[in-house]
Amino acid sequence: MADAERPDWKDTLADLKLRRERSYAMGGPERLAKHRGAGRLDARARIDALLDPGSFREIGTLVGGDVPADGIVTGSGEIDGTPVMVGAEDFTTMAGTIGTGSNSKRHRIAELALRNRIPLVMLLEGAGFRPGKHGGGRAPIDLIAQARCSGIVPTVAAILGPSAGHGALVAPVCDFRIMTAGAAIFTAGPPVVKESTGEDISKEDLGGPDVAISSGVIHNVAPDDEAALADIRRYLSYFPPTSWSYPPTRPADASTGPRSTPELLDIIPRDNRRVYDIRKVIDVVFDDPDWFEVQPGFGRGIVCALAHLGGHPVAVVANQPMVMAGSIDADAADKAAHFIMVADSFHLPIVFLSDNPGMLPGSRSERSGVLRAGARMFAAQTMASTLKLHLTLRKAYGFGSMVMSLLGFDDQVATFGYPGSTLGAMSAAALTRAAKVDAEASEKLHEAETQASFRSAAKLSFDELIDPRETRDALLTTLVRAMHSRAVPAEPVTRTAILP
Incomplete structure (x- = not known):
């Protein structure tokens, strides 16, 4: 019927x-x-x-x-x-x-x-x-x-x-x-x-x-x-449905393969005092410029983005030199800490692009709790068990380098730098003013600063100094190699640290 x-x-x-x-x-x-x-x-x-x-x-x-x-x-x-x-x-x-x-x-x-x-x-x-x-x-x-x-x-x-x-x-x-x-x-x-x-x-x-x-x-x-x-x-x-699985990979096509990035020589000024838009670097380095920025109107000194590298979803944490020369304030650190924890929870590799003069100094910054926020970001990134890749583009000073995962042997699968990038507790100019040194000593400090990347490479603080034109290929090759660690099934992340 x-x-x-x-x-x-x-x-x-x-x-x-x-x-x-x-x-x-x-x-x-x-x-x-x-x-x-x-x-x-x-x-x-x-x-x-x-x-x-x-x-x-x-x-x-x-x-x-x-x-x-x-x-x-x-x-x-x-x-x-x-x-x-x-x-x-x-x-x-x-x-x-x-x-x-x-x-x-x-x-x-x-x-x-x-x-x-x-x-x-x-x-x-x-x-x-x-x-x-x-x-x-x-x-x-x-x-x-x-x-x-x-x-x-x-x-x-x-x-x-x-x-x-x-x-x-x-x-x-x-x-x-x-x-x-x-x-x-x-x-x-x-x-x-x-x-x-x-x-x-x-x-x-x-x-x-x-x-x-x-x-x-x-x-x-x-x-x-x-x-x-x-x-x-x-x-x-960009995400898997659960922390019990890995993020979905895009099918291979013309955008996912290796390629040189000569455009970066024009985008990134060699002079550390000149600004540029880190978003243009992200456009060039990752598979295509159709990436997704998270929280663009808050903590603008750091850009947090979801992108693809070789078809693999990745999280990008990048200093923005157009905002306060890339200094990291409390809002930027809080934003990045949350973003890092979300990415880590769902096994997205994190690519750190560092170009900052350190945490933002000053009375207003201190009143906003910049040290607490910076410590929170540092704890989040050092706790992250996902694949971490670091690149210093021009400068990384003091605690600003640590929150951006520059510290060697902190579970990164790659730590790269551009030749001539300046490093240290503070810039030579700031150290000159703080120590009140004479012109000769100031010149020596400046010379030491410009050679810092080579000294670091000599001690393996960087896995390698790379030509900016090699940026995408260096990151892509390392990511593909690191993906072999995913032969084991994905599991939820266990965290034991108490965030500041």
């Missing part, structure tokens, strides 16, 4: 269909139209844009009863064929607030991400816990499950509208956080702030992109929903 000819199932299936349709309707036509009229996708459209077509499988559709999906759409799907768990807060349903059922759904998808060893993506636009639905002592069960995902599966959050309270806490727990230009994230929204403190402030000034980026809460900003979701897909393409 055909499905349509089973009368005993007819009423039951009709009831299921009706209940599902109520959930699919979300906040109803008027609220959906208002939401879309503001230039934002609704929760289900966001999931469709994020995932491979037709791959979404919803769970918890009927949770909430008369509150469609209880304000959050959850389930699984695929991104470029890789399974992921996803949750999307539905602002058209009770402002995306969290009820008892939706809290359980949030916990469930995090639990399944960890159990199935697949990434977790949270799309946020909600007002925190629903009044009267806090749930007592079990309120944060979703965040507990999410925190357990850390370092085991990649976690990503997108803030696609106003996000406040408990829901907003999801973002900083994630590895990567992105928001749209019109979104905002805060502990509590403007009405609560006004009631609690008397401060009258807009949501943009309270937690808009400028605030979220400058505070380091958010990594990247996208112009709209579609761009943010596309960036999540790009970001995840």
